[in-house]
Amino acid sequence: MSSTKPTIKVRTKDVIAIHWFNAFFWLTLVLTGFGIISGDFVRLAPAFWPTFLQNLLGGNANLVLLHGIGGMVWAGVIGVYALLNFKRVVLPFLKNVLVLTPKAAIADVSSMVITLAHLFGLLKHKSVPPQGRYNGAQRLLGTMIIACSLAIAVTGMYLFLSPMLLDFAGSAGVLGGVFRWALVIHLAAVLLVLLGLVAHIYFAVVEEPESLETMKSGEAEVAFIKHHNPLWYAELEREGKV
Amino acid sequence: MVAKYVMLADTTRCINCKACEVACRAEWDTPLGYSRDWVKEVEYVNAKGLPEVQLFPGRCQHCDDPPCVEVCPSGASWKRDDGIVLVDHAICSGCELCVPACPYEARWLNPVTNTISKCTFCQPRIDKGLQPACVETCVGRALIFGDANDPNSEVSQLLKAKEWQKLVTDEVNIGPNHYYYTAGKAIPDTVMPKLNERHLSGTLMENIVNPLGTLGIGGMMAVFLGAGIKKLIDRRQDVSNKEVSHEQH
Numbered sequence: 321m322s323s324t325k326p327t328i329k330v331r332t333k334d335v336i337a338i339h340w341f342n343a344f345f346w347l348t349l350v351l352t353g354f355g356i357i358s359g360d361f362v363r364l365a366p367a368f369w370p371t372f373l374q375n376l377l378g379g380n381a382n383l384v385l386l387h388g389i390g391g392m393v394w395a396g397v398i399g400v401y402a403l404l405n406f407k408r409v410v411l412p413f414l415k416n417v418l419v420l421t422p423k424a425a426i427a428d429v430s431s432m433v434i435t436l437a438h439l440f441g442l443l444k445h446k447s448v449p450p451q452g453r454y455n456g457a458q459r460l461l462g463t464m465i466i467a468c469s470l471a472i473a474v475t476g477m478y479l480f481l482s483p484m485l486l487d488f489a490g491s492a493g494v495l496g497g498v499f500r501w502a503l504v505i506h507l508a509a510v511l512l513v514l515l516g517l518v519a520h521i522y523f524a525v526v527e528e529p530e531s532l533e534t535m536k537s538g539e540a541e542v543a544f545i546k547h548h549n550p551l552w553y554a555e556l557e558r559e560g561k562v
Numbered sequence: 563m564v565a566k567y568v569m570l571a572d573t574t575r576c577i578n579c580k581a582c583e584v585a586c587r588a589e590w591d592t593p594l595g596y597s598r599d600w601v602k603e604v605e606y607v608n609a610k611g612l613p614e615v616q617l618f619p620g621r622c623q624h625c626d627d628p629p630c631v632e633v634c635p636s637g638a639s640w641k642r643d644d645g646i647v648l649v650d651h652a653i654c655s656g657c658e659l660c661v662p663a664c665p666y667e668a669r670w671l672n673p674v675t676n677t678i679s680k681c682t683f684c685q686p687r688i689d690k691g692l693q694p695a696c697v698e699t700c701v702g703r704a705l706i707f708g709d710a711n712d713p714n715s716e717v718s719q720l721l722k723a724k725e726w727q728k729l730v731t732d733e734v735n736i737g738p739n740h741y742y743y744t745a746g747k748a749i750p751d752t753v754m755p756k757l758n759e760r761h762l763s764g765t766l767m768e769n770i771v772n773p774l775g776t777l778g779i780g781g782m783m784a785v786f787l788g789a790g791i792k793k794l795i796d797r798r799q800d801v802s803n804k805e806v807s808h809e810q811h
Contacts (some may be wrong), residue, residue, distance in 0.1 A: 358637030361629075362659075364776065370637065380637045382654040429724045439789040483655035489673035496671070499657045500763035503635055504771060511775030518782040526790050 327539040328562055335409060336538055338401050345394040346517075352387040353510065364507075381489060388480035395473035416453050417462035424459075431456030437528070452551040457523075461516040468509035475502040475509070565644040565709040567624070567683055568717055569697075570726065570774055572743040575704035576617040578603060582696035582705060585619075589684060589695035593674050598622075598681040599696055604750045618742065619694070619705060622647060622668040623729065626737025628661035630669060639678070644709075645739055646685055646777045651677045651681035659764045664716045665755035683707065708740075729755055 354365035355373030357378065363370060376378045387526045402410050419425050427449070435457055437443035448455070454462065479502050482488075488496045524532040528548070542562050546553045556562045567754035578601050586592070586599045599621040608614040624647050630645060631639045638654035641647050654677035661669045661678070672679040684694035688707075692698070697707045720726075726741035727749055734755040742749065 340634050356637070359634040359639070360632040362633060362635050362772065364762070364772055374637065379652075380650070384636065384653055436785075440792060479655070483657075483676065487673075488656040488658075488676050489671045493658070496656060496658045497761075497763070498661060499655060500761055503657070504763045504767050507767060508771045508775070511771065511779065515775075515778045515782055518779065518786055522786040522789065526786075526793060 326542045328542055328545070328556065329538055330534060330540045330545075331538040332402075333538065334405070334407075334534060338398065339535055342394070342398065345390065346513075349387060349390055350396060350510065350514065352383055352390065354381055356387055357507075364511075384480075388476075391473070391476045391480065395476070398469075399473075413462075414466075417459050418466070419459050419463045428456035428460050432460060450550045451548065452555070453549055455549070457519065461520060464516055465513055468513045471505055471509040472513075475506040478502045479506060563711050566711040566739070567646055567707065568721075568739045568741060569621070569624075569683065569694075570706040570717055570720055570741045570743065571619045572704045572706070573617055573619075574743065574745050575702040576601065576619055577702050577704075578617050578699055581699045581701050582619055582631050583696065585695040585699035586681070589687075590679075592679065593672065596670060596672065596679070598668075598679060602753055604752055606750060616744065616747065616750060616753075618749075619696075620666065620668070620753075621740070622664075622683075622772045623666050623738030623740040624681075624683060625739065629663040629736060633663045633760075633768070635659065642685075646688075647680075647685050648682055648685060649680060651675060659761060662758040662760050663764075665736070665757055665784045666729065666738070667758075680703055729753060731755060731779050733757055777785070 352373065354363075355370050357363045357365070358370045358374075360367070374383055374555070377383045377386065419428055431449050431451070432455075432484075434446050434448050435455065437446075438448070439509055479499065482495060482499055482502075486495050525537070530541060530544045542553075545556065545562075553562065580601060582599055583597050583601065588598055590598060592598060598686070599619065602618040604616045604618065606614055606616075620655060624645055626645070628639070628641060628647050632640055634640075635657065636653045636655060638650045638652075639647065639660050640650060656671055656676045656678060658671055664680075669678050669680045671677075684692075684696075686776065687694060694705075694707050697705045706717055708715040710717055710721065712718060721741065724743050725746065726743050728738050728741060729749065730736075730738065731754050734757060738755075796797055
């Protein structure tokens with residue numbers, strides 16, 4: 321970090337590595353996934369993209385294989401990492417980020433609306449309620465990403481493996497029906513996450529580049545935490561870390 | 563010029579011998595109870611009050627705007643430049659989204675391969691310069707196949723010489739490339755294509771998930787682009803204000 325302001329280590333190298341691993345695989349899988357879906361009624365990307373990518377990789381079969389294997393590597397690595405670091409990383413993260421009650425959801429939505437309004441100079445009289453380690457928008461996004469990632473991993477595996485391993489024709493249409501619904505869920509979950517990622521990337525790059533810096537070095541400025549996350553700062557104070 | 567393959571069926575020459583079906587099933591080794599082509603027999607009482615039978619040899623119509631290709635999520639259903647609609651079995655998952663999309667009911671899930679089967683105009687044969695198996699075998703010469711873009715081909719000559727009809731309705735007109743000669747008789751409704759009820763999952767993806775997703779992501783991008791622009795303007799304003807106050811001091 322180039323700053324000379326006092327900092328505190330808030331992220332370990334493995335957490336940073338898994339974040340960027342996740343980001344890289346998301347980018348790759350979204351690009352390849354949008355390249356697979358070809359039919360005019362169902363594709364999301366402009367027509368040139370599937371054509372370009374399928375030609376580049378020598379056909380859609382190769383693209384499907386790449387996407388499927390990539391997806392399993394993504395789900396596998398994150399799954400194994402989560403299992404191995406459940407107590408140290410996953411549980412504290414889930415405690416901080418999961419929005420499980422309607423009351424918490426309402427509070428987070430309210431805080432997110434105020435944050436977004438402030439971007440456009442609106443609701444200036446309303447201040448964002450004091451935030452913990454994650455703000456309302458981050459908690460809502462985190463909850464959505466966790467739920468959607470699980471859905472994407474499960475449906476993705478079914479989409480990739482079931483045509484190879486299961487007898488669709490012999491199931492009276494049941495397995496094919498599951499495949500079709502898996503496709504809808506897979507797509508909807510990806511779109512939901514992408515929706516949130518637009519905001520996530522904007523805030524990291526434009527509004528709070530300090531957060532991006534933290535996701536590179538693991539260090540966060542104490543003053544930044546005190547200003548943006550007073551509840552977290554108080555927690556760190558109690559723990560004697562600042 | 564690229565070829566445009568079409569199939570002509572002269573219903574006045576068809577005798578319902580099923581030789582075309584047998585040839586097709588032998589050529590493609592289709593499972594028992596399944597066939598890529600068929601002959602539909604329509605019985606009715608004509609204007610004179612007499613019973614009459616019309617025979618309609620049928621198969622995939624290799625449409626200009628094939629809905630089966632449009633709904634296929636993996637691109638396994640695709641259309642060649644010469645108009646032949648094919649299925650790439652290497653990537654067909656057998657999800658059957660294309661089955662109800664076809665108004666001619668020409669597609670089915672093959673229980674042996676677990677992929678979608680349909681008539682391909684015997685593409686491997688025609689690529690070798692041969693005729694499709696059904697045409698080769700038709701004892702009454704009711705089926706004629708060829709390149710409609712070649713003015714000297716038999717199909718081109720026949721299309722000019724006779725009054726041919728296509729199986730299209732006001733509801734379903736997707737440019738089939740299969741023509742029927744009925745000697746002026748109207749084609750019965752039972753032979754005409756019908757819009758099938760699509761799978762709910764496919765309809766949901768097409769009409770709700772995709773539009774909402776596109777709109778949502780586009781909207782989010784627009785919102786944050788606006789926020790970014792506003793931030794730039796505010797920064798510029800701050801800099802200007804600081805410069806003004808600096809000059810005043």
